[in-house]
Amino acid sequence: MSQVLVGVFDSFEQADQALEQLTRTGIARSNMEVHAQNRTSAVPEEDLRIEQPGEHTEESASYKIGHFFGKLFGGGEQPAEVGHYQEAVRRGGxxxxxxxxxEAQMIAVRSALHEAGAVDIEERVSQWKNSGYEEYDPSAAQYSADETAVERQSFAVVRESLEVGKREVQTGGVRVYSRATETPVSEAVTLREEHAAIERHPVDRIATAEDLKAASVEVRETAEHAVVAKTAHVVEEVIVGKEASERTEIINETLKGTEVEVERVEGAPTGLPGDQAASLPVTRP
Incomplete structure (x- = not known):
């Protein structure tokens, strides 16, 4: 069962770009129509009637919108949205x-219309009602380019945001060297020596046979000398590494921005019967 999706755009160029995009995705041009005033389109002439300012004939864009939905609903009562679409065209959209x-095609088309910049018609109608709009009036004159520009004038609301990051910087460090050293030392040592001792004592006695035997005795002398040996001992270790700590720093900055205030200005009475003061809405984006 076929369905109709409607995209409302602020300009003909946006609608035309959306049409071209949908054509590239496989949607037949014969299944699409663009309704706008005072523009031309790549759509075949029989598929698009460009409405001229102030024109409300049976061939105008506003009329064709109503006629299109009239056929769609079989001549029955049309929803209020149809008048809103006609009003969007009257206001230069x-x-x-x-x-x-x-269903698959419907999802793809809905996404494409959104990406192409289609506006929320309910939100737009809410803005119109702030300036007195109630429903589409076929007798109302088309908006001029200047009127359209004034209605869509926007004021940017600016907010600065604060982003605090971190970066690592070199704050110094340590360098550790290992080098050989020489230290003079003195150490006392006791050395022992042994020497032969000869003692002679005068005696006077009769020699015995034992005394007449030949004999010899050898006594060796000894002396201790100092022997030096060195052994290296590890007496301390120096460990080189890093340890981390954290601190909290308060960043004080001033953020700039803008505020937009909306003030309604009453129109000056003209004094002519039947005239009505008109005002254009100024909206906050």
């Missing part, structure tokens, strides 16, 4: 209608 044949 454009309406793109797309006939889809299945």
């Amino acid at each position: 454009a309406v793109l209608t797309v006939t889809v044949v299945d």
Whole structure:
């Protein structure tokens, strides 16, 4: 069962770009129509009637929108949105209608219209009502380019944001060297020596046979000498590494921005019967 999706755009160029994008995705041009005033389109002439300012004939864009939905609803009562679409065209916008044949195509087209910049018609109607709009009036004059520009004038609301990051910087460090050293030392040592001792004592006695035997005795002398040996001992270790600590720093900055205030200005009475003061809405984006 076929369905119709409607995209409302602020300009004909946006609607035309959306149409071209949908054409590249496989949507037949015969299933799409663009309704706008005072523009031309790549859509075949029989598929698009460009409405001239102030024109409300049966061939105008606003009329064709109503006629299109009239056929769609079989001549029955049309929803209020149809008048809103006609009002969007009157105010210089454009309406793109797309006939889809299945659910998958409907999802793809809806996404494409959103990405192309289609506006929320309910939100837009809410803005219009702030300036007195109630419903579409076929007898109302088309908006001029200047009127359209004034209605869509916007004021940016600016907010600065604070982003605090971190970066690592070199704050110094330590360098450790290992080098050989020489230290003079003195150490006392006791050395022992042994020497032969000869003692002679005068005696006077009769010699015996034992005394007459030949004999010899050898006595060796000894002396201790100092022997030096060195052994290296590890007496301390120096460990080189890093340890981390954290601190909290308060960043004080001033953020700049803008505020937009909306003030309603009453129109000056003209004094002519039947005249009505009109005001254009100024909206905050």
